[in-house]
Amino acid sequence: MYKDIATPIRTQEILKKYGFSFKKSLGQNFLIDPNILRNIVSHANLTENSGAIEVGPGIGALTEHLARGAKKVVSFEIDQRLLPVLEDTLSPYDNVKVVHSDILKADVEKVIKEEMPGIEDIMVVANLPYYVTTPILMKLLNDRLPIRGFVVMMQKEVADRITAKPGTKAYGSLSIAIQYYVKADIAMVVPKTVFMPQPNVDSAVIRLIKHDEPPVKVIDEDFLFVVTRASFAQRRKTILNNLQTGLQNGKANKDKILEALEMANIEPTRRGETLSIQEFGKLADALHPTFSK
Numbered sequence: 001m002y003k004d005i006a007t008p009i010r011t012q013e014i015l016k017k018y019g020f021s022f023k024k025s026l027g028q029n030f031l032i033d034p035n036i037l038r039n040i041v042s043h044a045n046l047t048e049n050s051g052a053i054e055v056g057p058g059i060g061a062l063t064e065h066l067a068r069g070a071k072k073v074v075s076f077e078i079d080q081r082l083l084p085v086l087e088d089t090l091s092p093y094d095n096v097k098v099v100h101s102d103i104l105k106a107d108v109e110k111v112i113k114e115e116m117p118g119i120e121d122i123m124v125v126a127n128l129p130y131y132v133t134t135p136i137l138m139k140l141l142n143d144r145l146p147i148r149g150f151v152v153m154m155q156k157e158v159a160d161r162i163t164a165k166p167g168t169k170a171y172g173s174l175s176i177a178i179q180y181y182v183k184a185d186i187a188m189v190v191p192k193t194v195f196m197p198q199p200n201v202d203s204a205v206i207r208l209i210k211h212d213e214p215p216v217k218v219i220d221e222d223f224l225f226v227v228t229r230a231s232f233a234q235r236r237k238t239i240l241n242n243l244q245t246g247l248q249n250g251k252a253n254k255d256k257i258l259e260a261l262e263m264a265n266i267e268p269t270r271r272g273e274t275l276s277i278q279e280f281g282k283l284a285d286a287l288h289p290t291f292s293k
C-alpha cells in the first residue's frame with residue numbers, strides 16, 4: 001500500500017521538494033484529507049471496468065484514489081509546473097494519463113476515444129477550479145460526451161444553484177441549464193479545513209447523472225435557454241415583464257407574449273422562479289414561432 005498524497009505532511013513535503021507555490025488565479029486549493037477523497041470517489045460508483053476523467057489533478061491527491069478504483073484515469077491539468085510533480089507522485093499507477101491542457105480547449109471526446117477504448121462507464125470526477133466551474137460543466141455537457149455523469153466539488157453557493165428546485169431562492173437559469181441534461185443533487189458539504197490553502201467559501205460535492213431523455217422535449221434547445229435566461233433577468237419582475245425586455249432586444253410584442261403565455265397555461269403575473277422546467281419547455285415552444293429569430 002502506498003502512502004496517501006493527501007495528508008498535510010506529505011503534501012507539504014511534495015510542495016517543498018518542487019518549490020511549488022499556489023496560483024490563486026488557477027483555483028489551486030488542494031485537498032489534504034484522504035477521507036474526503038475516499039468519500040468523493042465512493043459517490044461516483046466506479047467499478048474496475050470504469051473510466052474516470054479528472055479536471056485539474058493538482059499534485060494527484062484525488063487522481064490516486066481514482067486510479068485505485070477505476071480501470072483508466074485521464075486527468076487534464078493546465079499548470080505546466082505540476083507535470084513533473086504528477087510524474088513523480090503518480091508513478092506507482094500505470095492506469096493514469098495526464099494531459100497538459102486547458103480543459104476548456106481540449107477535445108475531450110477524442111481523448112476518450114484514444115485513451116479509453118472499450119470502456120463503457122465513464123464518470124467525470126474532480127475538485128474543480130472554482131473560477132471556471134460553470135464554463136467547465138457547460139462545456140462537458142454541451143460536448144455530449146459518452147459519460148454517465150459527474151461527481152464534482154465546487155463552491156457551495158454554485159452547488160445550491162445547480163441543484164435548486166422551483167420556488168426556492170437559489171433556483172434560476174443555471175439550475176435549468178444543468179438539470180435539462182442531468183439529475184442533480186448535493187452529495188456532501190465539505191468544510192474549508194480539508195483544503196490547502198483554505199478557500200474563503202464553503203464547498204460541496206454534487207452528483208450529476210445524465211438523463212436517458214431530457215425532462216422536456218422542445219423544438220429548439222438553444223431557444224429554451226434564451227427564454228429561461230430572459231425570465232430570470234430581474235428576479236422581482238413578472239415573467240411577462242422579463243420576457244418583454246429580454247426578447248428581441250426589448251422590442252418584443254406584448255400581445256404575442258401574452259398569447260404564448262396563455263397557450264402554455266402560465267399566468268403572466270408569475271415569476272420565473274415558480275416555473276418548472278416542463279413549464280419553461282411549453283413556454284419556449286409557444287414563443288418559438290414569433291421570437292426565435
Ligand SMILES: C[S@@+](CC[C@H](N)C(=O)[O-])C[C@H]1O[C@@H](n2cnc3c(N)ncnc32)[C@H](O)[C@@H]1O
Nearest residue numbers: 029030031056057058077078079102103127129
Ligand atoms: C481545486 S484544484 C484541485 C487539485 C486536486 N485535484 C486536489 O483536489 O487536490 C484545481 C486544479 O485545476 C487546475 N486547473 C485550473 N484551471 C484549469 C483548466 N482550465 N483546465 C485544466 N486544469 C485547470 C489547477 O491548476 C489545479 O490543479
